[in-house]
Structures are given as C-alpha cells and as structure tokens.
Amino acid sequence: MNANMGLAKWVLLAVLVAGSGCTSIRGVRPVYPAPDQTVSDLQPLLKWEAAEDPEATYDLAISMKGVKEGASKREYYREGLAGTSHKVETSLKPGTLYTWSLRTRKGDEVGDWNKQESRIFLLLYYHSSKRPLTFRTP
Secondary structure (H helix, E strand, C coil): CCCHHHHHHHHHHHHHCHHHHHHHHEECCCEECCEECCCCCCCCCEEEECCCEEEEEEEEEEEEEEECCCCCCEEEEEEEEEECCCCCCCCCCCCCCEEEEEEEECCEECCCCEEEEEEECCCCEEEEEEEEEEECCC
C-alpha cells in the first residue's frame, strides 16, 4: 500500500469521526431577528416568511428565557396577526435573552409552534435537539 492510500484512509476516518450537522426551522420561518441575534431596541419589529395559505394569520409568543435550562416566562402574546411582521407593543427588559415562537391559525385550526432543530451526525452517534428561537435585547 502506498503512502497516499494510507493518508486517504485517515482523512476519511477523520471526516467520519468529526461528523456533520445541520440546523433547520420547523414551522413558520423567521426572517428577523436571526437566532441568537441582539435586536436594536426594546420594541423590536419581528419578521417572518408568509405561510403557504394566504388566508392564514399568525400567533406570536415571546418568553423571557429562564435561568434553568428550558424554563421560560411568557412576557408577550398576540393571536391572529395578519401579515408577516409585528412590532412588539410593550418594552422588553434590557440585556435579556428571549425566545419567540410563531404558529399559523385559520379559523379554529391552529398549527404547531415553530422550533429551531439542530442535528449532529457522527459515525457512531446521532444527536437531535429542538429548541425555540432566541434573541437578546440591547
């Protein structure tokens, strides 16, 4: 076996061990703020992509991220929003991490809250997590 074949096997093994990953959004896709972005003011203008159904409206929930993992406290909620943006009507707390979620609504039919989904693939390991989208106030 020549040296190049041995090197190629080690490179392939390194790629398989290092693995790969991806992040995707399930449900309504946010436009602004991007995940983990710091917004410019305490009443941010949130934006998202339109649903396939033009008659759909949107529900919006903003929660303050808690100290414990996964804990949060709902700070703001609006139901039946038309269009693909909404300016938060009350001031959020400065220097705070928030989660925000959207879902579609058409009459009595309500969709699932959107989530950011991350996946990591390794040779002998697979990890998947679903978490809400986050932003931080200035």
